[in-house]
Amino acid sequence: MLLRRYTNPVRNHQRRVDLFNQFFNSLENEEPKEVFDFTPAVNTREGKEAYHIDVDLPGINKEDVDINVDKNVLTISGKREAKEEVKEENYYRLESSYGTFSRSFTLPEKVDIENIRAASDNGVLEIIIPKLTVLTDTTKKIEIQ
Numbered sequence: 001m002l003l004r005r006y007t008n009p010v011r012n013h014q015r016r017v018d019l020f021n022q023f024f025n026s027l028e029n030e031e032p033k034e035v036f037d038f039t040p041a042v043n044t045r046e047g048k049e050a051y052h053i054d055v056d057l058p059g060i061n062k063e064d065v066d067i068n069v070d071k072n073v074l075t076i077s078g079k080r081e082a083k084e085e086v087k088e089e090n091y092y093r094l095e096s097s098y099g100t101f102s103r104s105f106t107l108p109e110k111v112d113i114e115n116i117r118a119a120s121d122n123g124v125l126e127i128i129i130p131k132l133t134v135l136t137d138t139t140k141k142i143e144i145q
């Protein structure tokens with residue numbers, strides 16, 4: 001038996017009408033609305049010797065980014081400044097977002113916090129979090145006393 005979720009066609013139609021009206025109302029406003037919803041994209045991966053966090057920060061200077069570790073939580077924060085408005089050109093749609101941002105990550109237990117490194121290249125911030133090395137090759141006999 002095939003079950004299908006009930007969707008209210010009136011509600012779906014009303015949602016489309018609301019989006020349509022919102023779009024045209026935004027064109028009528030002479031003053032552009034400020035956008036403060038910048039959230040950088042993040043990619044995380046684990047290598048053999050370290051964890052890597054790549055953060056897309058296009059147009060942001062490294063001086064405008066802070067990286068901190070507090071109680072095993074790594075926090076990346078900063079601010080993306082709005083570009084100055086060009087008075088000679090009229091914008092009909094402004095999709096660039098800006099504002100302050102903060103992303104936090106709980107670090108695994110066995111990381112070398114003292115040797116975390118960060119580098120920025122072409123708008124991508126890479127944070128390298130080395131793993132603690134555990135000696136597993138040595139053997140030792142423990143005497144019972």
